Amino acid sequence: MTFRVPDNVAYIDGSDLGQGEVLYLTLLPHGRTVRLEGVGRQIWMIAAEGGSVAAEISELVGQPLEIVAGGVTSFLGELVYRRLLTPDLA
Amino acid sequence: MTDLPSIPLVVRTRLAHATLQAVADACGADILHIKGAAVDASLRPARKNASAGASAEERAIPRVSADADVLVRPAHLENFIAALRRYGWRTLLNFDTGGGADHSAVFWHEELCEADVHRSFPGIRLRPDLAFERLWLDRGTQVIAHRPCTVPSVDAQRLVLLVHAARNRYGRECDVHYAWTDATVEEKERVCALARELHAEVALAAATGRLEEYADRPEYELWRLWNTSGARKYEFWRARIKAARDRGERIRVVANPLKLKVDVMKLQLGRNPTRREILRSYSGRLRDDLLDVRMLIGDRAGTVISSSLRRRR
Numbered sequence: 001m002t003f004r005v006p007d008n009v010a011y012i013d014g015s016d017l018g019q020g021e022v023l024y025l026t027l028l029p030h031g032r033t034v035r036l037e038g039v040g041r042q043i044w045m046i047a048a049e050g051g052s053v054a055a056e057i058s059e060l061v062g063q064p065l066e067i068v069a070g071g072v073t074s075f076l077g078e079l080v081y082r083r084l085l086t087p088d089l090a
Numbered sequence: 091m092t093d094l095p096s097i098p099l100v101v102r103t104r105l106a107h108a109t110l111q112a113v114a115d116a117c118g119a120d121i122l123h124i125k126g127a128a129v130d131a132s133l134r135p136a137r138k139n140a141s142a143g144a145s146a147e148e149r150a151i152p153r154v155s156a157d158a159d160v161l162v163r164p165a166h167l168e169n170f171i172a173a174l175r176r177y178g179w180r181t182l183l184n185f186d187t188g189g190g191a192d193h194s195a196v197f198w199h200e201e202l203c204e205a206d207v208h209r210s211f212p213g214i215r216l217r218p219d220l221a222f223e224r225l226w227l228d229r230g231t232q233v234i235a236h237r238p239c240t241v242p243s244v245d246a247q248r249l250v251l252l253v254h255a256a257r258n259r260y261g262r263e264c265d266v267h268y269a270w271t272d273a274t275v276e277e278k279e280r281v282c283a284l285a286r287e288l289h290a291e292v293a294l295a296a297a298t299g300r301l302e303e304y305a306d307r308p309e310y311e312l313w314r315l316w317n318t319s320g321a322r323k324y325e326f327w328r329a330r331i332k333a334a335r336d337r338g339e340r341i342r343v344v345a346n347p348l349k350l351k352v353d354v355m356k357l358q359l360g361r362n363p364t365r366r367e368i369l370r371s372y373s374g375r376l377r378d379d380l381l382d383v384r385m386l387i388g389d390r391a392g393t394v395i396s397s398s399l400r401r402r403r
Contacts, residue, residue, distance in 0.1 A: 010108030010235035012101050017152050019098045026105040026202075026235065028112035029177050033097060033105060033201045 003047040003076065004088040013045070025084050034084060043075055047085055099154065099203065103127055106158035106202040108237035109177075117173035119166035122225055123239045124208070125254065126155035128232050130244045133251065133268045147233075157196070157204035161242075163226070164219045167209050171195075179205065183353050186342070213253035213293025215309065215335055221288050245280045248273065252281070253290055256297035257316045270298055309333040323379065347379050 005011065008029075014022040023036040023044060036044050042060060046053045054072045058065040079085040097105075104127045114121040131150035140149040162170050174197055175181075182204065183196040194208040210218040228243040242250065248269040255262035255269075270278065285294040292304045296313035304310050312329040315321040327347065334340035355363040355371055363371070 005236070008112070010105055010112075010237045012104055012235050014098070014101060017098070017100050017104075019101060024097060024101050024105060026109060028109055028237070029116050029173075031105070031109040031178060031199050031202050035096065 002050045002088045003053075003080070003085045004050065005048045006083060006086040009084060011048075013041075027083060034082070040075065043072060044079060044085065047076060047079070050088060097201075099156065100152060102201075102203040103155055103158050104235045106199065106205055107160075107239055108235040109199070109202060110158060110160050110174075110205055111234075111237060111239045113173050113177050113179075114160075114162075114170060116177075117166075117169045119170035119173070120163040120222070120226060121160045121166075121170065121240065122222075122229060123158070123160055123232065123234070123241050124211070124247070124250050125159045126153055127158070127234050128239060128241045128247075129153055129251065130232065130241070130247055132244060133247060133265075135264065135268065157206050158202075159194075159206040159208065161208040161211060161222065161225070163222045164209055167207075171207070174205075174207070181353070182357055185209065186346075186349065211250060211253065212257060213290050213296075213313075215289035216287070224284075224287055245277070245284055248277070248281050249284055249288070249290060249294065252297035253293040256293055256313060266297060347376070 008027060010026045010028055012024045014020045014024065021037065021041065023041040024033055025036065025044070026033045039057065039061065043053055043057060046056045053076060054065060054069045057072050058068045061068065076085065080087065107123050107127050110121065111123070113119075131146040134150040134153060136149045137151055178201075179197040179199045181195060182198045185192045185195045193210045193212050194206050197205045197207060199205070210221065214221050216224070225242045225246050228246070229240050230243055231238045232241040233239070241247065251262075251265040251269040255265045270281075273281070282291075282294065285291045292301070292307050292309050292313055295301045295304050296317060301310065301313055301317070304313075309332075312326070312333045315326055315329050327343070330343045331340055334343055350368065350372060352363060352368060355368065359367070
Protein backbone atom coordinates (compact mmCIF):
# COMPACT_ATOMS: atom_id res chain seq x y z
CA MET A 1 0.00 0.00 0.00
CA THR A 2 1.21 3.52 -0.74
CA PHE A 3 0.40 6.71 1.14
CA ARG A 4 0.19 10.45 0.57
CA VAL A 5 0.01 13.60 2.69
CA PRO A 6 -3.62 14.52 3.42
CA ASP A 7 -4.76 17.98 2.31
CA ASN A 8 -5.33 18.91 5.95
CA VAL A 9 -1.68 18.52 6.97
CA ALA A 10 1.00 21.20 6.82
CA TYR A 11 4.55 20.13 7.54
CA ILE A 12 8.09 21.32 7.89
CA ASP A 13 11.22 19.30 8.17
CA GLY A 14 13.48 21.14 10.61
CA SER A 15 16.57 20.32 8.52
CA ASP A 16 15.21 22.60 5.71
CA LEU A 17 15.45 25.53 8.12
CA GLY A 18 18.61 24.51 9.96
CA GLN A 19 16.55 23.31 12.93
CA GLY A 20 17.72 19.70 13.21
CA GLU A 21 16.28 16.43 11.96
CA VAL A 22 12.82 16.90 13.42
CA LEU A 23 9.61 16.78 11.44
CA TYR A 24 6.70 19.00 12.47
CA LEU A 25 3.22 18.07 11.25
CA THR A 26 0.24 20.34 11.82
CA LEU A 27 -3.35 19.24 11.46
CA LEU A 28 -5.42 21.91 9.71
CA PRO A 29 -7.36 24.00 10.44
CA HIS A 30 -7.05 23.33 14.19
CA GLY A 31 -3.29 23.84 14.29
CA ARG A 32 -2.51 20.81 16.47
CA THR A 33 1.15 19.97 15.94
CA VAL A 34 3.02 16.66 16.21
CA ARG A 35 6.80 16.14 16.27
CA LEU A 36 8.47 13.13 14.67
CA GLU A 37 12.12 12.26 15.07
CA GLY A 38 14.44 9.36 14.20
CA VAL A 39 12.89 6.35 12.46
CA GLY A 40 9.38 7.79 12.91
CA ARG A 41 10.41 10.80 10.83
CA GLN A 42 11.98 8.55 8.20
CA ILE A 43 8.85 6.40 7.95
CA TRP A 44 6.58 9.41 7.46
CA MET A 45 8.90 10.98 4.87
CA ILE A 46 9.24 7.82 2.80
CA ALA A 47 5.48 7.22 2.97
CA ALA A 48 4.74 10.84 2.02
CA GLU A 49 6.82 10.40 -1.13
CA GLY A 50 4.87 7.28 -2.02
CA GLY A 51 7.85 5.01 -1.37
CA SER A 52 7.96 1.38 -0.30
CA VAL A 53 8.28 2.11 3.39
CA ALA A 54 9.19 -1.25 4.98
CA ALA A 55 11.78 -2.06 2.30
CA GLU A 56 13.47 1.33 2.56
CA ILE A 57 13.49 1.28 6.36
CA SER A 58 14.92 -2.24 6.31
CA GLU A 59 17.78 -0.99 4.14
CA LEU A 60 18.23 2.12 6.23
CA VAL A 61 18.56 0.33 9.57
CA GLY A 62 20.34 -2.74 8.14
CA GLN A 63 17.75 -5.26 9.39
CA PRO A 64 15.90 -7.94 7.39
CA LEU A 65 12.54 -6.91 5.96
CA GLU A 66 10.63 -9.51 8.01
CA ILE A 67 12.07 -8.06 11.23
CA VAL A 68 11.05 -4.44 10.54
CA ALA A 69 7.83 -4.97 8.54
CA GLY A 70 5.53 -5.48 11.56
CA GLY A 71 6.72 -2.37 13.40
CA VAL A 72 6.60 -0.22 10.27
CA THR A 73 3.06 -1.36 9.38
CA SER A 74 1.85 -0.71 12.90
CA PHE A 75 3.40 2.78 12.94
CA LEU A 76 1.90 3.59 9.53
CA GLY A 77 -1.48 2.50 10.90
CA GLU A 78 -1.03 4.89 13.80
CA LEU A 79 -0.16 7.76 11.42
CA VAL A 80 -3.27 7.05 9.34
CA TYR A 81 -5.42 6.83 12.49
CA ARG A 82 -4.09 10.25 13.55
CA ARG A 83 -4.85 11.58 10.03
CA LEU A 84 -1.19 12.45 9.44
CA LEU A 85 -1.08 10.19 6.38
CA THR A 86 -3.75 8.80 4.10
CA PRO A 87 -3.70 5.68 1.91
CA ASP A 88 -3.17 6.62 -1.72
CA LEU A 89 -6.01 4.91 -3.51
CA ALA A 90 -5.20 6.39 -6.91
CA MET B 91 1.99 33.51 27.41
CA THR B 92 2.64 29.86 26.73
CA ASP B 93 6.25 29.07 25.98
CA LEU B 94 6.90 26.49 23.29
CA PRO B 95 10.61 25.72 23.48
CA SER B 96 10.24 22.44 21.62
CA ILE B 97 9.10 24.05 18.37
CA PRO B 98 11.44 26.73 16.98
CA LEU B 99 9.79 30.06 16.16
CA VAL B 100 10.90 29.90 12.53
CA VAL B 101 8.91 26.65 12.25
CA ARG B 102 5.87 27.86 14.23
CA THR B 103 5.39 31.00 12.13
CA ARG B 104 5.34 28.90 8.95
CA LEU B 105 2.90 26.38 10.37
CA ALA B 106 0.78 29.34 11.53
CA HIS B 107 0.62 30.76 7.98
CA ALA B 108 -0.59 27.39 6.67
CA THR B 109 -3.12 27.14 9.51
CA LEU B 110 -4.45 30.67 8.90
CA GLN B 111 -4.95 29.80 5.23
CA ALA B 112 -6.86 26.65 6.23
CA VAL B 113 -9.06 28.68 8.59
CA ALA B 114 -9.72 31.20 5.79
CA ASP B 115 -10.59 28.38 3.37
CA ALA B 116 -12.89 26.80 5.96
CA CYS B 117 -14.91 29.99 6.43
CA GLY B 118 -14.66 31.31 2.86
CA ALA B 119 -12.59 34.39 3.73
CA ASP B 120 -10.12 35.98 1.33
CA ILE B 121 -6.75 36.61 2.98
CA LEU B 122 -3.32 37.62 1.74
CA HIS B 123 -0.23 36.50 3.61
CA ILE B 124 2.24 39.34 4.00
CA LYS B 125 5.82 39.73 5.27
CA GLY B 126 7.73 36.97 7.07
CA ALA B 127 7.56 33.53 5.53
CA ALA B 128 5.25 34.83 2.79
CA VAL B 129 7.95 36.99 1.19
CA ASP B 130 8.99 35.89 -2.30
CA ALA B 131 12.43 34.28 -2.65
CA SER B 132 13.53 37.07 -5.04
CA LEU B 133 13.20 39.60 -2.20
CA ARG B 134 15.45 37.70 0.21
CA PRO B 135 19.22 37.34 0.34
CA ALA B 136 20.61 34.13 -1.17
CA ARG B 137 22.71 31.51 0.61
CA LYS B 138 26.33 31.60 -0.45
CA ASN B 139 26.65 27.80 -0.26
CA ALA B 140 23.51 26.92 -2.25
CA SER B 141 23.96 24.05 -4.70
CA ALA B 142 23.81 24.78 -8.44
CA GLY B 143 20.55 22.88 -8.90
CA ALA B 144 18.76 24.50 -5.95
CA SER B 145 15.43 26.24 -6.62
CA ALA B 146 15.02 29.98 -5.92
CA GLU B 147 13.19 29.09 -2.69
CA GLU B 148 15.99 26.74 -1.58
CA ARG B 149 18.63 29.35 -2.40
CA ALA B 150 16.91 32.15 -0.45
CA ILE B 151 17.65 32.52 3.26
CA PRO B 152 14.44 31.96 5.28
CA ARG B 153 13.02 35.08 6.94
CA VAL B 154 12.61 34.92 10.67
CA SER B 155 9.68 36.82 12.12
CA ALA B 156 7.93 36.84 15.46
CA ASP B 157 4.45 36.29 14.07
CA ALA B 158 2.39 35.46 10.99
CA ASP B 159 0.81 38.48 9.26
CA VAL B 160 -2.30 38.33 7.11
CA LEU B 161 -4.39 41.00 5.44
CA VAL B 162 -8.09 40.12 5.39
CA ARG B 163 -10.74 41.34 2.96
CA PRO B 164 -12.63 43.81 5.21
CA ALA B 165 -16.03 42.34 4.28
CA HIS B 166 -14.80 38.91 5.43
CA LEU B 167 -13.14 40.06 8.64
CA GLU B 168 -15.98 39.23 11.02
CA ASN B 169 -16.34 35.68 9.63
CA PHE B 170 -12.60 35.13 9.70
CA ILE B 171 -12.25 36.24 13.32
CA ALA B 172 -15.18 34.05 14.38
CA ALA B 173 -13.50 31.09 12.63
CA LEU B 174 -10.15 31.86 14.27
CA ARG B 175 -11.82 31.67 17.68
CA ARG B 176 -13.53 28.41 16.73
CA TYR B 177 -10.18 26.87 15.86
CA GLY B 178 -8.37 27.79 19.05
CA TRP B 179 -7.01 31.30 18.48
CA ARG B 180 -7.64 33.86 21.21
CA THR B 181 -7.41 37.63 21.04
CA LEU B 182 -4.35 39.22 22.61
CA LEU B 183 -4.83 42.77 21.36
CA ASN B 184 -7.95 44.32 19.83
CA PHE B 185 -8.06 46.54 16.77
CA ASP B 186 -8.58 49.67 18.85
CA THR B 187 -5.65 49.12 21.23
CA GLY B 188 -2.97 51.09 19.40
CA GLY B 189 -2.87 54.73 18.40
CA GLY B 190 -6.45 55.07 17.20
CA ALA B 191 -6.19 54.48 13.46
CA ASP B 192 -5.62 50.83 14.17
CA HIS B 193 -4.90 48.44 11.41
CA SER B 194 -4.50 45.07 13.09
CA ALA B 195 -5.46 42.80 15.97
CA VAL B 196 -3.20 40.18 17.50
CA PHE B 197 -4.28 36.57 18.06
CA TRP B 198 -2.48 33.71 19.79
CA HIS B 199 -2.59 29.97 19.25
CA GLU B 200 -1.20 27.74 22.03
CA GLU B 201 0.67 25.44 19.63
CA LEU B 202 1.71 28.00 17.03
CA CYS B 203 2.50 31.67 17.51
CA GLU B 204 0.99 35.14 17.29
CA ALA B 205 -1.00 36.11 14.23
CA ASP B 206 -1.22 39.75 13.23
CA VAL B 207 -4.59 40.07 11.50
CA HIS B 208 -4.71 43.24 9.42
CA ARG B 209 -7.87 44.92 8.21
CA SER B 210 -5.71 47.54 6.47
CA PHE B 211 -2.04 48.26 6.11
CA PRO B 212 -0.48 51.44 7.55
CA GLY B 213 0.70 53.72 4.77
CA ILE B 214 -1.95 52.56 2.29
CA ARG B 215 -4.57 55.31 2.40
CA LEU B 216 -6.96 53.98 -0.22
CA ARG B 217 -10.18 52.72 1.41
CA PRO B 218 -9.34 49.28 2.89
CA ASP B 219 -11.92 47.36 0.82
CA LEU B 220 -10.71 48.94 -2.41
CA ALA B 221 -7.05 48.46 -1.48
CA PHE B 222 -7.64 44.78 -0.71
CA GLU B 223 -9.48 44.29 -4.00
CA ARG B 224 -6.58 45.89 -5.88
CA LEU B 225 -4.04 43.63 -4.15
CA TRP B 226 -6.30 40.58 -4.66
CA LEU B 227 -6.52 41.25 -8.40
CA ASP B 228 -2.96 40.16 -9.14
CA ARG B 229 -2.39 37.82 -6.19
CA GLY B 230 -0.11 34.83 -6.36
CA THR B 231 0.59 31.69 -4.35
CA GLN B 232 3.47 30.99 -2.01
CA VAL B 233 3.92 27.48 -0.67
CA ILE B 234 4.44 27.69 3.10
CA ALA B 235 4.82 24.51 5.15
CA HIS B 236 3.90 22.65 1.94
CA ARG B 237 0.49 24.36 1.72
CA PRO B 238 -0.49 26.95 -0.92
CA CYS B 239 -1.04 30.37 0.66
CA THR B 240 -2.40 33.41 -1.20
CA VAL B 241 0.06 36.30 -1.35
CA PRO B 242 0.13 39.71 -3.06
CA SER B 243 2.07 40.08 -6.32
CA VAL B 244 5.84 40.50 -6.02
CA ASP B 245 5.47 44.24 -6.82
CA ALA B 246 2.93 44.58 -4.00
CA GLN B 247 5.21 42.60 -1.69
CA ARG B 248 7.99 45.09 -2.45
CA LEU B 249 5.65 47.95 -1.56
CA VAL B 250 4.48 46.31 1.68
CA LEU B 251 8.08 45.63 2.79
CA LEU B 252 9.12 49.19 1.98
CA VAL B 253 6.17 50.82 3.72
CA HIS B 254 6.77 48.60 6.73
CA ALA B 255 10.46 49.51 6.72
CA ALA B 256 9.55 53.20 6.75
CA ARG B 257 7.77 52.71 10.08
CA ASN B 258 10.39 50.41 11.57
CA ARG B 259 13.62 51.67 10.12
CA TYR B 260 15.91 49.90 12.58
CA GLY B 261 16.94 46.51 11.24
CA ARG B 262 14.97 46.87 8.00
CA GLU B 263 17.80 48.13 5.79
CA CYS B 264 17.98 44.64 4.28
CA ASP B 265 14.32 44.88 3.14
CA VAL B 266 14.94 48.28 1.55
CA HIS B 267 18.01 46.87 -0.17
CA TYR B 268 16.26 43.87 -1.73
CA ALA B 269 12.89 45.51 -2.35
CA TRP B 270 14.18 48.82 -3.72
CA THR B 271 17.93 49.41 -4.05
CA ASP B 272 18.41 46.15 -5.94
CA ALA B 273 15.24 46.53 -8.04
CA THR B 274 15.45 47.29 -11.76
CA VAL B 275 14.15 50.62 -13.15
CA GLU B 276 11.04 48.82 -14.46
CA GLU B 277 10.37 47.18 -11.11
CA LYS B 278 10.70 50.54 -9.34
CA GLU B 279 8.31 52.14 -11.82
CA ARG B 280 5.74 49.39 -11.22
CA VAL B 281 6.06 49.79 -7.44
CA CYS B 282 5.60 53.58 -7.75
CA ALA B 283 2.55 53.10 -9.98
CA LEU B 284 1.02 50.67 -7.48
CA ALA B 285 1.78 53.08 -4.63
CA ARG B 286 -0.13 55.81 -6.51
CA GLU B 287 -3.10 53.47 -7.01
CA LEU B 288 -3.11 52.54 -3.33
CA HIS B 289 -2.48 56.15 -2.20
CA ALA B 290 0.75 55.03 -0.56
CA GLU B 291 3.17 57.43 -2.26
CA VAL B 292 4.11 59.25 0.95
CA ALA B 293 4.89 56.03 2.81
CA LEU B 294 6.94 54.79 -0.14
CA ALA B 295 8.79 58.11 -0.30
CA ALA B 296 9.57 57.81 3.43
CA ALA B 297 11.14 54.40 2.79
CA THR B 298 13.14 55.53 -0.22
CA GLY B 299 14.46 58.83 1.15
CA ARG B 300 12.17 61.22 -0.77
CA LEU B 301 9.78 62.18 2.03
CA GLU B 302 10.48 65.93 1.74
CA GLU B 303 8.82 65.92 -1.70
CA TYR B 304 5.54 65.34 0.15
CA ALA B 305 5.83 67.98 2.90
CA ASP B 306 2.40 69.37 1.98
CA ARG B 307 0.55 66.08 2.55
CA PRO B 308 -1.46 65.52 5.76
CA GLU B 309 0.37 62.27 6.55
CA TYR B 310 3.83 63.80 6.05
CA GLU B 311 4.40 64.62 9.75
CA LEU B 312 3.55 61.08 10.86
CA TRP B 313 6.09 59.55 8.48
CA ARG B 314 8.66 62.15 9.47
CA LEU B 315 8.20 61.23 13.15
CA TRP B 316 8.58 57.52 12.41
CA ASN B 317 11.97 58.39 10.95
CA THR B 318 12.90 60.57 13.95
CA SER B 319 14.42 59.07 17.08
CA GLY B 320 13.02 60.31 20.40
CA ALA B 321 9.70 61.58 19.04
CA ARG B 322 7.13 61.92 21.83
CA LYS B 323 3.80 60.17 22.19
CA TYR B 324 1.94 63.49 22.02
CA GLU B 325 3.69 64.42 18.78
CA PHE B 326 2.57 61.11 17.28
CA TRP B 327 -0.96 61.69 18.54
CA ARG B 328 -1.09 65.13 16.93
CA ALA B 329 0.40 63.78 13.68
CA ARG B 330 -2.15 60.95 13.67
CA ILE B 331 -5.00 63.43 14.07
CA LYS B 332 -3.64 65.42 11.13
CA ALA B 333 -3.16 62.29 9.03
CA ALA B 334 -6.64 60.87 9.71
CA ARG B 335 -8.41 60.01 6.47
CA ASP B 336 -11.88 61.07 7.57
CA ARG B 337 -13.87 62.52 10.46
CA GLY B 338 -14.58 59.11 12.00
CA GLU B 339 -10.90 58.19 12.10
CA ARG B 340 -10.04 61.63 13.51
CA ILE B 341 -12.56 61.18 16.35
CA ARG B 342 -11.17 57.71 17.13
CA VAL B 343 -7.61 59.05 17.25
CA VAL B 344 -8.57 62.01 19.44
CA ALA B 345 -10.45 59.79 21.88
CA ASN B 346 -7.87 57.01 21.93
CA PRO B 347 -5.81 58.17 24.96
CA LEU B 348 -9.00 58.14 27.06
CA LYS B 349 -9.79 54.51 26.28
CA LEU B 350 -9.31 51.74 28.81
CA LYS B 351 -6.89 49.22 27.31
CA VAL B 352 -7.44 46.19 29.47
CA ASP B 353 -6.14 43.79 26.78
CA VAL B 354 -2.71 45.47 26.90
CA MET B 355 -2.61 45.13 30.71
CA LYS B 356 -3.68 41.50 30.47
CA LEU B 357 -0.86 40.84 28.04
CA GLN B 358 1.68 42.60 30.26
CA LEU B 359 0.54 40.86 33.45
CA GLY B 360 -0.21 37.46 31.93
CA ARG B 361 -3.60 37.41 33.72
CA ASN B 362 -6.77 39.48 34.08
CA PRO B 363 -5.96 42.75 35.88
CA THR B 364 -7.89 43.63 39.04
CA ARG B 365 -10.17 46.70 39.12
CA ARG B 366 -7.59 48.49 41.29
CA GLU B 367 -4.77 47.71 38.82
CA ILE B 368 -6.89 49.01 35.94
CA LEU B 369 -7.60 52.26 37.78
CA ARG B 370 -3.96 52.70 38.77
CA SER B 371 -2.74 52.05 35.25
CA TYR B 372 -5.36 54.32 33.68
CA SER B 373 -4.59 57.26 35.96
CA GLY B 374 -0.86 56.68 35.51
CA ARG B 375 -1.24 56.73 31.76
CA LEU B 376 -3.29 59.92 31.80
CA ARG B 377 -0.66 61.54 34.07
CA ASP B 378 2.14 60.51 31.69
CA ASP B 379 0.18 61.84 28.71
CA LEU B 380 -0.38 65.18 30.45
CA LEU B 381 3.30 65.35 31.35
CA ASP B 382 4.19 64.66 27.74
CA VAL B 383 1.91 67.48 26.58
CA ARG B 384 3.36 69.86 29.20
CA MET B 385 6.93 69.00 28.17
CA LEU B 386 6.06 69.59 24.55
CA ILE B 387 4.41 72.93 25.34
CA GLY B 388 7.46 73.77 27.48
CA ASP B 389 9.79 72.93 24.60
CA ARG B 390 7.76 75.00 22.18
CA ALA B 391 7.54 77.94 24.59
CA GLY B 392 11.30 77.67 25.08
CA THR B 393 11.84 77.74 21.33
CA VAL B 394 9.53 80.76 20.94
CA ILE B 395 11.26 82.64 23.82
CA SER B 396 14.76 81.92 22.50
CA SER B 397 13.87 82.96 18.97
CA SER B 398 12.23 86.20 20.20
CA LEU B 399 15.35 86.87 22.31
CA ARG B 400 17.52 86.27 19.24
CA ARG B 401 15.36 88.72 17.28
CA ARG B 402 15.72 91.38 20.04
CA ARG B 403 19.52 91.03 19.98
